[in-house]
Amino acid sequence: MxxxxxxxxxxxxxxxTVPDRVLRAISMPVIDHRGPEFADLAQTVLTGIKRIFRTRHPVLIFPGSGTGAWESAVVNLLAAGDTVLTVETGHFASQWRALTQKWGIEADHIPGNWRNWADPEAIRARLAADTDHKIKAVMVVHNETSTGVVSPIKAIREAIDAEGHPALLLVDAISSLGALPYEHDGWGADVTITSSQKGLMLPPGLSFIALSPRAIEAAENGGSVRSYWDWREMLAFNKTGYFPYTPATNLLYGLREVIMLLEEEGxxxxxxxxxxxxxxxxxxxxxxxxxxxxxxxxxxxxxxxxxxxxxxxxxxxxxxxxxxxxxxxxxxxxxxxxxxxxxxxxxxxxxxxxxxxxxxxxxxxxxxxxxxxxxxxxxxxxxxx
The missing domain is CATH 3.90.1150.10 (Aspartate Aminotransferase, domain 1)
Structure with a gap:
């Protein structure tokens, strides 16, 4: 060697690389995740992460990877037999599509050469042809980590709206949040997912799901059987600063420090x-x-x-x-x-x-x-x- x-x-x-300040924050003593000190920490990070997503709506934090965040979006919103529209921009777009298909969900797929973005006009054409509105969601990777290609999320939302199509917009921002401009509310995303180890400069272990009111409503009325990834349970517990099961407490200390770092620099x-x-x-x-x-x-x-x-x-x-x-x-x-x-x-x-x-x-x-x-x-x- x-x-x-x-x-x-x-x-x-x-x-x-994890900044030294964040590593020191993570090394804090473990605390009672049912006690008042933890509730204060949770409320701080649950509020602060909204500012990073640039949203007024709930952001859920799960112990898990980006793949877990993908699955959370699928099981809360979709069921076997539903159809989604996916766009091939690289390896991770292809992996998200494959995960979706494992749940029995049909993927209407727009192929790509891995060298260009998800084309809003191609998405608009597919939605225009979907006169029965079978497509429940459009799934796009914002920053395709395998290729270095960024897709225009705002323009894709505008293409969906131009057709008057009711499809939800699900965005993978796993490698872009905290590193590239992103506007969950302003760009009209219904679900934006990310994880801790990219622009948020934390070790792997946290996944994040930003929601729109439409997504919350859709999860109440549809989706698949779910337990660990159930948004409804997480939303209910988060209102009081707690989680339905043991959270990654020390990573949340690190997250608090990351939010401060990002906002100190701007x-x-x-x-x-x-x-x-x-x-x-x-x-x-x-x-x-x-x-x-x-x-x-x-x-x-x-x-x-x-x-x-x-x-x-x-x-x-x-x-x-x-x-x-x-x-x-x-x-x-x-x-x-x-x-x-x-x-x-x-x-x-x-x-x-x-x-x-x-x-x-x-x-x-x-x-x-x-x-x-x-x-x-x-x-x-x-x-x-």
Missing amino acids: TQHFGQHFLQIPGPS LDNVFARLDRLAAATRAAVKAWNLEILCENEAAHSSVLTAVIMPEGHDSDAFRHHVLSKYNLSLGQGLGRVKGRVFRIGHLGQCNELTLMATLSGIEMGLRNLQIPHAQGGLQAAMSLL
Whole structure:
């Protein structure tokens, strides 16, 4: 095993590095989750997380992963035999669709090439053809973590409304909340799901579900058999600052600290910082004469940049090399782009020097393995910054 010294550069697109302040908060003593001290903590984070989602409506917090949040949306709103509209923007959009089908739900699917966003006009055309309103929900990934592609959620809501279609809009914001502009209320989402380990800079273990009044009503009147993920029970308990079962108490201490961190910097300032880092990364990749997976300039993500390896070179071998030699972790290619793509994460507490160190490790790795590339990537990024 390679012996490493110094800082490990965790530059995957989540889990992201946890800030020291958050780690210290998580290390607080465990408290009674039925006592008044916990109720105060819960009310603080349940109120604060609404500001991050930019919503006036309830946000539920479950102990679980993003996959659990997917399932919660499915079982509370849909039943076997229902139909949803899904859009293929990458690996995670495909996984959400597959989970839905396991519950016996039909997926009317819009295929994609993993290099572009969910097209509002294509969604509108499918809904226009659905004259019987069989489609109960439109399911879209906001930031596709496998590809670095961001979809226009507000425009998709407008496309649904333009057809007068009653479908609910379910949005996966797992890797975008706290890292990209997102407006749960303003963009008309009915359900927005996220998890703790991406833009919220916590360890894995919490999932979040923001609801609209329409979604709450739909969960009251429909859905599947449910227990752990039942929104109705969680909503009832949360009113008094408690949970229907044991919550992840110490992660909630960390969440309180994260909300403070994001609001101290200011969400708009966070987004601007990550925009700059993403632009610098793309400048470096283009200067290296490598190809970015996302081919739509308007859809580039500020969470990550997915880079296509030159023909004949394996991205996993490259990732293994920079990890073993420079203690730098890059994201792997998933699904159909496995072995063809590596992903550079620039989210969370990443700053200019962190990014420049990351790009240095990448450029040294390209040289070491004699992967075809041009010189000047570091200088291009530095000039932009």
